[in-house]
Amino acid sequence: EPEVTQTPSHQVTQMGQEVILRCVPISNHLYFYWYRQILGQKVEFLVSFYNNEISEKSEIFDDQFSVERPDGSNFTLKIRSTKLEDSAMYFCASSKQGALDIQYFGAGTRLSVL
C-alpha cells in the first residue's frame, strides 16, 4: 500500500541551526501538508501546499519556516533558525484532492532542539 515517507525519523540540532525535514508524499497526490505535535499537546496544522505554492498557513508558520517541492517527489519543511520551542514531532500528510479527502500521514520526524 502506498505510504507517506518521512526522513529522518529523529533529528537533533542546536538552537539557531537550520534544519530541513523531508517527506515523500504518495505519488499521485497533489496536496501536501505539514503538522506538528508538541509533546503532550494536540496535533496542529502548519501549512498546506498545492500547485507549487502555499495555499494556507497557520500563525505558527512564521518567516522562520518555509516549504518547498524541489522535485517531483520530495516535499520539504525548512526551519531557518531553530528555537527550543520548535522541538516537536513534525508530520507530513498528503491527499489526492484538497477538500473532502483523506489525508495520509507519515510516521513523523521528531525534532529535538538543544
Place this chain on the structure above:
Amino acid sequence: EDKVVQSPLSLVVHEGDTVTLNCSYEVTNFRSLLWYKQEKKAPTFLFMLTSSGIEKKSGRLSSILDKKELFSILNITATQTGDSAVYLCAVEARGGTSYGKLTFGQGTILTVHP
C-alpha cells in the same frame, strides 16, 4: 477559532469490553470529520464522515456523526489489546481558499488489558 474536544482523555478497559469515544466540535462551515488511530508511528485513517446519521463500519469499529448536535462517536466492540492506541478526531472546515486544513482534538488514549 475552530475547536475540537475529545472525551474521555484516557480510558482503560479489558479485552472484550465495548468502548465509546466522543468528539464534539465547533467550527465554521463544517466539511468533514475524520477519525485516526495513532500508535507509535503515523496516524492511520479510520473513517471520514460528512453526513449525519449514516453509520460507517469497519470490522469491530463503527462511527456516526450528528451535525445538529455537533458531535461524533467512535465505537469499538469486543476490544483487543491491539486496539490500544491514541484515537484522534479531526475536523475539516471550509473557508475562503482554505481546503484540507484539519483541526485536531487532543486525542483519547485507549488502553486494553488482556
